[in-house]
Amino acid sequence: MHSPTNIETANIEASWPDAIYAQLRRVGVRQVGYVPDAGHSRLIKLCQDDPNIADVVLTTEEEGVGLVAGAALGGQRAALLMQSSGVGNCINMFSLLRNCGFGCVVLVTMRGEFGEFNPWQVPMGSITDDVLKLSGFLTYRIDSSADVDDIVGAGCDMAFDGNLQVAILLSQRLIGRKQWTR
Amino acid sequence: MDAMMLDRREFVRELLIDRGDLLVISGLGSATYDAAAAGDHPLNFYLWGAMGGTAMIGLGLALARPDRRVAVITGDGDFLMGLGSLATIGVKQPKNLAIVVLDNAHYGETGMQASATQAGIDPVAMALACRFKQAREVSRIEAAASVRALLHSGEGPLLINARITSEDTPRVLPLRDGHAIKQRFIDALNAV
Numbered sequence: 109m110h111s112p113t114n115i116e117t118a119n120i121e122a123s124w125p126d127a128i129y130a131q132l133r134r135v136g137v138r139q140v141g142y143v144p145d146a147g148h149s150r151l152i153k154l155c156q157d158d159p160n161i162a163d164v165v166l167t168t169e170e171e172g173v174g175l176v177a178g179a180a181l182g183g184q185r186a187a188l189l190m191q192s193s194g195v196g197n198c199i200n201m202f203s204l205l206r207n208c209g210f211g212c213v214v215l216v217t218m219r220g221e222f223g224e225f226n227p228w229q230v231p232m233g234s235i236t237d238d239v240l241k242l243s244g245f246l247t248y249r250i251d252s253s254a255d256v257d258d259i260v261g262a263g264c265d266m267a268f269d270g271n272l273q274v275a276i277l278l279s280q281r282l283i284g285r286k287q288w289t290r
Numbered sequence: 291m292d293a294m295m296l297d298r299r300e301f302v303r304e305l306l307i308d309r310g311d312l313l314v315i316s317g318l319g320s321a322t323y324d325a326a327a328a329g330d331h332p333l334n335f336y337l338w339g340a341m342g343g344t345a346m347i348g349l350g351l352a353l354a355r356p357d358r359r360v361a362v363i364t365g366d367g368d369f370l371m372g373l374g375s376l377a378t379i380g381v382k383q384p385k386n387l388a389i390v391v392l393d394n395a396h397y398g399e400t401g402m403q404a405s406a407t408q409a410g411i412d413p414v415a416m417a418l419a420c421r422f423k424q425a426r427e428v429s430r431i432e433a434a435a436s437v438r439a440l441l442h443s444g445e446g447p448l449l450i451n452a453r454i455t456s457e458d459t460p461r462v463l464p465l466r467d468g469h470a471i472k473q474r475f476i477d478a479l480n481a482v
Contacts, residue, residue: 139353162353164382167374174343174375178315178350181335181475182358186350204340204347208468 124253124282125150128215128260132161132187135264137213139164139179141172142189147217147283151189169194173201173212180210185268187213192220192236192277193229199243202273206244211271213264214245215278222280237277245275250282294429298392298454302363303328304434305390305441312441313351313479317344317364319399321392325363326464332478336464336471342371345389349379352387352446355479359386361441366393366407373416379447380420387446389417390437394456402456417449429453 140155141164155163172188179186220233267274302324314334316325322336348362369391395408417425
């Protein structure tokens, strides 16, 4: 079920979430776990509408780490969608991925950086990349929609071909400021 | 303290008799030792960490392999840390997923501090509130055979809260190398 009007969705430029979705399909991702974020709303909807993808709404982001591991044990690839604040919720659970070598792609919508209006987002947003690196992730940052297809595709291949943990940070410049101040 | 309680080793051993192609995820600490003590098996995924994540690993596996039965066997401490996952599982309604909570109302690995279940916090009621198809408590070994049947053919998601004694049991230590545990599991699953 989807609400008939969704301002967040309408305000996001359509192309980059579609490019991410196409890459997830290309590499055969079958499970997508997420804690909703406005920046991910279109991608979430694309996944929900795809009968080949099990969309799993999480109560907290670290649940998604377990989901990825379980999916991999069963032979399926999984991706996680979260906001930068959610990365902090996952730190100990990330040890599961590193310890067992589970390939994983995390798509992180950034808060607390370029043009942030809410200072409470800044402490976590400003350390998200470092936290991910310390947790064993390769991180790639995307500032321009023109780079989304290329970088997400490369990240997915590295994650799933090599059982690596890859995080792709979708910067606040990419997502756009407009949606936060509607 | 209820006089009628289960011996954890005996109960888990009973659950895993004739396990066939049952897939088992065991939670860190004593649940992993119990699963190993029942007989090491390549279709056991032993956790040694990632506390709170056991049930979600079960969900990811159950969604990936709807043709197979998945049993999560874990302690009350791990279960309580991942309470939100009850709601997540309730949304997805995996028919092939069962969670067995070995509830001794204590944190056994860390000095037997009381857990929330000792104060009457009820895993069965929480599972039912999260739309689990079945949830029940067991405290007698005679119930093991019916729980075993549920693991193999009961409609999930289902939860069994097993009231076990808080007696210390000898540690039975299976593989600890995460890569090896994972690969052994995947190879065995693909071989069947």
